[in-house]
Amino acid sequence: MSDTMRERDARFERGMRVLESVDGEAGDRLIAALGDISPDIVHEVAAWAYGDVYARPGLVPRDRQLVTLGMLTALGDTTAELRVHIGAALNVGLTPDEVLEALLQSAVYCGFPRAINAILVAKEVFTERGLLLPRTAADTG
Amino acid sequence: MSDTMRERDARFERGMRVLESVDGEAGDRLIAALGDISPDIVHEVAAWAYGDVYARPGLVPRDRQLVTLGMLTALGDTTAELRVHIGAALNVGLTPDEVLEALLQSAVYCGFPRAINAILVAKEVFTERGLLLPRTAADTG
Amino acid sequence: MSDTMRERDARFERGMRVLESVDGEAGDRLIAALGDISPDIVHEVAAWAYGDVYARPGLVPRDRQLVTLGMLTALGDTTAELRVHIGAALNVGLTPDEVLEALLQSAVYCGFPRAINAILVAKEVFTERGLLLPRTAADTG
Amino acid sequence: MSDTMRERDARFERGMRVLESVDGEAGDRLIAALGDISPDIVHEVAAWAYGDVYARPGLVPRDRQLVTLGMLTALGDTTAELRVHIGAALNVGLTPDEVLEALLQSAVYCGFPRAINAILVAKEVFTERGLLLPRTAADTG
Amino acid sequence: MSDTMRERDARFERGMRVLESVDGEAGDRLIAALGDISPDIVHEVAAWAYGDVYARPGLVPRDRQLVTLGMLTALGDTTAELRVHIGAALNVGLTPDEVLEALLQSAVYCGFPRAINAILVAKEVFTERGLLLPRTAADTG
Amino acid sequence: MSDTMRERDARFERGMRVLESVDGEAGDRLIAALGDISPDIVHEVAAWAYGDVYARPGLVPRDRQLVTLGMLTALGDTTAELRVHIGAALNVGLTPDEVLEALLQSAVYCGFPRAINAILVAKEVFTERGLLLPRTAADTG
Numbered sequence: 001m002s003d004t005m006r007e008r009d010a011r012f013e014r015g016m017r018v019l020e021s022v023d024g025e026a027g028d029r030l031i032a033a034l035g036d037i038s039p040d041i042v043h044e045v046a047a048w049a050y051g052d053v054y055a056r057p058g059l060v061p062r063d064r065q066l067v068t069l070g071m072l073t074a075l076g077d078t079t080a081e082l083r084v085h086i087g088a089a090l091n092v093g094l095t096p097d098e099v100l101e102a103l104l105q106s107a108v109y110c111g112f113p114r115a116i117n118a119i120l121v122a123k124e125v126f127t128e129r130g131l132l133l134p135r136t137a138a139d140t141g
Numbered sequence: 142m143s144d145t146m147r148e149r150d151a152r153f154e155r156g157m158r159v160l161e162s163v164d165g166e167a168g169d170r171l172i173a174a175l176g177d178i179s180p181d182i183v184h185e186v187a188a189w190a191y192g193d194v195y196a197r198p199g200l201v202p203r204d205r206q207l208v209t210l211g212m213l214t215a216l217g218d219t220t221a222e223l224r225v226h227i228g229a230a231l232n233v234g235l236t237p238d239e240v241l242e243a244l245l246q247s248a249v250y251c252g253f254p255r256a257i258n259a260i261l262v263a264k265e266v267f268t269e270r271g272l273l274l275p276r277t278a279a280d281t282g
Numbered sequence: 283m284s285d286t287m288r289e290r291d292a293r294f295e296r297g298m299r300v301l302e303s304v305d306g307e308a309g310d311r312l313i314a315a316l317g318d319i320s321p322d323i324v325h326e327v328a329a330w331a332y333g334d335v336y337a338r339p340g341l342v343p344r345d346r347q348l349v350t351l352g353m354l355t356a357l358g359d360t361t362a363e364l365r366v367h368i369g370a371a372l373n374v375g376l377t378p379d380e381v382l383e384a385l386l387q388s389a390v391y392c393g394f395p396r397a398i399n400a401i402l403v404a405k406e407v408f409t410e411r412g413l414l415l416p417r418t419a420a421d422t423g
Numbered sequence: 424m425s426d427t428m429r430e431r432d433a434r435f436e437r438g439m440r441v442l443e444s445v446d447g448e449a450g451d452r453l454i455a456a457l458g459d460i461s462p463d464i465v466h467e468v469a470a471w472a473y474g475d476v477y478a479r480p481g482l483v484p485r486d487r488q489l490v491t492l493g494m495l496t497a498l499g500d501t502t503a504e505l506r507v508h509i510g511a512a513l514n515v516g517l518t519p520d521e522v523l524e525a526l527l528q529s530a531v532y533c534g535f536p537r538a539i540n541a542i543l544v545a546k547e548v549f550t551e552r553g554l555l556l557p558r559t560a561a562d563t564g
Numbered sequence: 565m566s567d568t569m570r571e572r573d574a575r576f577e578r579g580m581r582v583l584e585s586v587d588g589e590a591g592d593r594l595i596a597a598l599g600d601i602s603p604d605i606v607h608e609v610a611a612w613a614y615g616d617v618y619a620r621p622g623l624v625p626r627d628r629q630l631v632t633l634g635m636l637t638a639l640g641d642t643t644a645e646l647r648v649h650i651g652a653a654l655n656v657g658l659t660p661d662e663v664l665e666a667l668l669q670s671a672v673y674c675g676f677p678r679a680i681n682a683i684l685v686a687k688e689v690f691t692e693r694g695l696l697l698p699r700t701a702a703d704t705g
Numbered sequence: 706m707s708d709t710m711r712e713r714d715a716r717f718e719r720g721m722r723v724l725e726s727v728d729g730e731a732g733d734r735l736i737a738a739l740g741d742i743s744p745d746i747v748h749e750v751a752a753w754a755y756g757d758v759y760a761r762p763g764l765v766p767r768d769r770q771l772v773t774l775g776m777l778t779a780l781g782d783t784t785a786e787l788r789v790h791i792g793a794a795l796n797v798g799l800t801p802d803e804v805l806e807a808l809l810q811s812a813v814y815c816g817f818p819r820a821i822n823a824i825l826v827a828k829e830v831f832t833e834r835g836l837l838l839p840r841t842a843a844d845t846g
Contacts, residue, residue, distance in 0.1 A: 007712050033543070034539065034542060034543070034546075036546075036555060037523070037543075037545060037549065038523050038526075038527065038542050038545075040523075040527055040761075041526075041527055041530065041535075041538065041539065041542055044527070044530065044535075044757070044758075045535060045539075048672075048753055048757070049535060049672045052749070052753070053668065053669055053671070053672055053749075054669070054672075056665065056668075056745075058661055058662065058664075058665035059662055059665040059666060059669070063627075063662070063666070064666075066627055066630040066631050066634070067630050067634035067666045067669060067670065068634060068669070068673060069631060069634065070630070070631040070632060070633065070634025070635040071634040071635065071637065071638040071670055071673040071674055072536065072638075072673065073635065074634070074635040074636075074638035075499065075534075075537075075673070075674065076216065076217055076218035076219075076499055076500065077217065077218040077499035077500040077536075077537075077540065078499075078536045080536075080539075080540075081535075081539075081673075097622055098622065098623055098627070100178070100179050100622075101620060101623040102623060102627070102628075102631045103179075103182075104179065104181055104182055104185070104617065105617055105618070105623070105628055105632070106631065107182065107185065107393070107617070108393060108394060108612075108617055108618075109393040109394065109395060109632060109635040109636065109639070109645075110392070110393045110635055110639065111212075111216070111389070111390060111391040111392045111396075112182075112185075112186060112190060112222075112390060113213065113216060113218075113221075113222045113391060114216075114218075115182065116175065116182065116186075116221075116222075119175060119178060119179050119182055120174070120175070120178075122178060122179075123175075123177075123178040126178065132177060148571050181620075185616070185617075189390075189612055189616070190390045193608070193612070194386065194387055194389070194390055194608075195387070195390075197383065197386075197604075199379055199380065199382075199383035200380055200383040200384060200387070204345075204348055204380070204384070205384075205387060207345055207349050207352070208348050208349065208352035208384045208387060208388065209352060209387070209391060210349060210352065211348070211349035211351065211352025211353040212352040212353065212355065212356040212388055212391040213356075213391065214353065215352070215356035215357050216356050216391070216392065217498065217500035217501075218499065218500040222391075238340055239340065239341055239345070241340075241460070241461050241463075242338060242340035242341040243341060243345070243346075243349045244461075244464075245335065245338075245461065245464055245467070246335055246336070246341070246346060246349060246350070247349065247353055248335070248464065248467065249330075249331045249335055249336075249816060249817060250350060250353040250354065250357070250363075250816040250817065250818060251353055251357065251815070251816045252494075252498075252812070252813060252815045252816040252819075253464075253467075253468060253472060253504075253813060253814065254495065254498060254500075254501045254503075254504045255498075255500075255816075256464065257457065257464065257468075257503075257504075258500065258503075260457060260460055260461050260464055261456070261457070261460075263460060264457075264459075264460040267460065273460060289430050315825065316821065316825070316828075318828075318837060319805070319824060319825075319827060319828040319831065319837060320805050320808075320809065320824050320827075322479075322805075322809055323809055323812065323820065323821065323824055326475070326812065326817075327817060327821075330471055330475070331817060334467070335467070338463075353816075357781065357816075357818060357819075358639065358640055358641035358642075358781055358782065359640065359641040359781035359782040359818075359819075359822065360781075360818045362818075362821075362822075363817075363818045363821075382601070382602050382604075385602075385605075386604055386608070389605065389608065393635075394605075394608075394613060394645075395636065395639060395641075395642045395644075395645045396639075396641075397605065398598065398609075398644075398645075399641065399644075401598060401601055401602050401605055402597065402598070402601075404601060405598075405600075405601040414600060414601060471813075472813045476809065476810055476812070476813055477810070477813075479806065479809075481802055481805075481806035482803055482806040482810070486768075486771055486803070486807070487807075487810055489768055489771040490771050490772065490774060490775035490810060491775060491810070491814060492772060492775065493772035493773060493774065493775025493776040493779070494775040494776065494778065494779040494811055494814040494815055495779075495814065496776065497775070497776040497777075497779035497780050498779050498814070498815065504814075520763055521763060521764055521768070523763075524761065524764040525764060525769075525772045527758065527761075528758055528759070528764070528772060528773070529772065530675070530758070531675060531676060531753075531754045531758055531759075532675045532676065532677060532773060532776045532777065532780070532786075533674070533776055533780065534672060534673040534674045534675040535672060536673060537675075640780065640781055640782035640783075641781065641782040664743055664745075667743075667746075668743065668745055668746055668749070671746065671749065675776075676746075676749075676750060676754060676786075677777065677780060677782075677783045677785075677786045678780075678782075679746065680739065680750075680786075681785075683739060683742055683743050683746055684742075686743075687739075687741075687742040690742065696741060696742060
């Protein structure tokens with residue numbers, strides 16, 4: 001194995017460990033979804049996005065997820081990524097109420113359609129994790 | 142109850158009445174979809190978006206829906222909102238042909254993918270309301 | 283001249299007349315800006331966008347401009363087009379207050395950055411036309 | 424039948440032939456999806472988008488599909504169009520690997536969410552055509 | 565003065581105080597830019613965006629700015645807002661390196677053009693504040 | 706110097722050579738614009754975007770530029786990048802007419818505002834290179 005291939009593998013392994021530290025199953029799901037069609041994009045997500053960028057020490061994971069929630073909400077057409085990153089946000093220490101607060105604020109900058117889409121994804125993620133507390137109709141006013 | 146809470150409730154109630162004047166069931170659907178996860182965004186949609194902005198006298202509802210159809214079509218990833226606002230457009234006096242004409246024009250400014258997405262939502266709404274007239278293949282030429 | 287070329291010219295001429303009915307100088311400005319680099323896009327704007335689509339009888343010009351203001355505001359990066367269409371909106375019968383009301387409403391669906399950008403273009407257009415009335419600071423509250 | 428109607432029909436027929444040369448069934452699917460709700464948008468897709476623009480000799484179909492894959496990936500919310508144009512790209516001579524390479528590159532300019540969405544559509548199209556080759560997990564590193 | 569007007573003024577005053585706590589001059593600049601053309605959007609930015617949403621206790625200002633930087637970078641065509649919010653981010657406790665780290669990460673989700681645009685705005689803001697440290701060419705490798 | 710730093714430098718150098726093969730001065734301009742504020746984004750553009758992705762053998766540079774022109778036109782707010790990539794497109798073998806043809810086609814998928822913005826950037830680039838041929842007004846019809 002050449003040095004370049006060894007380095008390539010090392011970057012991939014490092015990135016997969018970062019990805020798994022954020023979300024234990026995300027690495028497996030990434031390979032399941034994309035490994036057969038584009039091993040190269042799997043490699044770049046792991047090696048570059050997580051290994052080179054996300055792993056940088058300049059911003060803690062909780063802060064990175066806040067920025068990412070903002071970007072994904074603003075972009076639109078990002079349901080799958082929002083699901084991953086709302087889960088990741090909870091994993092790295094944001095509370096459900098902080099996630100909702102971030103998404104409510106997005107209405108100011110991106111408008112209500114984007115904010116509502118993202119909150120509906122949060123509803124799915126919170127429900128799966130048993131985090132959706134019953135609230136009385138009176139809370140709505 | 143404090144003055145501020147009373148005022149908050151009054152703004153919500155006023156907004157819900159505006160929302161229901163546009164679409165009789167929209168208030169209930171909004172609470173059903175979002176009331177358990179984010180009563181706050183339900184509040185802001187009703188109190189602010191409908192009560193403070195939509196209810197302003199400077200533009201009649203029919204005109205507001207034309208602007209909104211343009212925005213939702215351009216934004217993309219707004220199927221649910223397009224369904225609401227194509228329905229609302231019909232409720233406040235736009236004809237089905239005027240809605241289609243607005244969406245056809247959107248191809249000029251946003252391109253065909255956005256225009257076609259929006260027209261497919263119109264097809265659903267018109268079909269539900271029994272407004273989709275049969276046309277012969279000859280009409281297509 | 284072949285029939286096809288004659289038809290092509292006829293479509294262009296018809297479109298330019300529509301464009302000029304909306305904005306007396308828009309045809310000249312279009313040719314000045316793009317005629318040397320891409321006569322073909324000039325042709326398509328005139329012949330197709332105005333001659334084939336805008337000229338359709340299904341929606342009056344005032345309604346078309348409302349939809350267009352919504353789209354251009356939502357798209358972003360459309361300063362030049364907003365300038366043309368805010369002017370056109372005034373030309374076909376929308377009042378300055380109706381234009382501002384449409385742009386204020388866009389904050390609900392696209393967020394404040396897009397709405398503010400569009401209102402700043404309206405400020406330029408209204409100022410050029412002497413339509414910007416002085417308002418006292420007290421109006422701001 | 425007037426000259427104008429005859430010309431309109433001729434433009435439609437010419438466009439449908441172009442569309443069918445790119446994708447044998449696309450014309451039928453277009454009419455099936457949109458012919459009953461908006462014969463006019465069917466007409467414009469065929470007559471204008473394919474007959475007037477796509478059929479121009481200045482760029483070969485293979486090149487047009489590369490540009491189009493870039494646009495659709497960047498726009499987002501274009502799953503149906505990506506399906507058509509990934510198929511069309513294969514029909515006019517791009518290899519599956521070239522399509523994937525174009526979509527991988529899109530991560531650089533549009534970010535990974537858009538690139539991944541497009542690659543998942545490619546996975547569907549390639550699978551339908553029996554083009555998805557099995558790769559071993561080792562390829563992923 | 566009616567109760568409703570008194571309440572409206574109180575919401576505006578509260579929002580302006582929040583806005584000024586984030587950026588001492590932002591309130592004045594907002595009125596200078598928009599007060600003559602649309603006192604209503606000035607009101608909504610202050611009363612709603614800052615008074616009702618930003619002032620909510622559920623997320624600290626530093627976190628709100630991280631989300632907002634993500635949204636503005638993703639949206640594009642937001643130079644003026646990025647200038648305000650990069651400044652605000654520094655005001656509420658983010659370091660210049662954290663801001664840059666957030667913007668670097670945006671390349672992963674929105675692509676390099678959006679990330680580079682935002683970093684160029686950061687360069688302006690940091691330069692104005694004397695925060696742009698000289699770095700040697702060797703740092704670039 | 707550690708192996709990792711040596712590898713990092715090697716990836717940067719390789720990327721800068723690719724970037725310079727596309728556009729002789731682009732590397733210098735990149736460092737001039739961003740080297741003082743964010744050496745890290747300079748590194749990632751060179752090492753990752755050009756060295757890892759663009760340099761891949763699966764798609765020739767001419768094809769990569771077609772995809773990129775499509776993406777940048779669709780994204781909007783990409784004037785600086787369009788300037789670079791329209792220049793790069795010419796450098797790697799696209800003719801001015803092919804570039805214009807690609808941008809004209811973008812009107813179909815992204816609408817005219819995006820297409821016109823991109824064509825105006827092409828006008829600047831072609832003018833700088835002495836490629837803008839005089840055309841008579843008669844060409845416009």
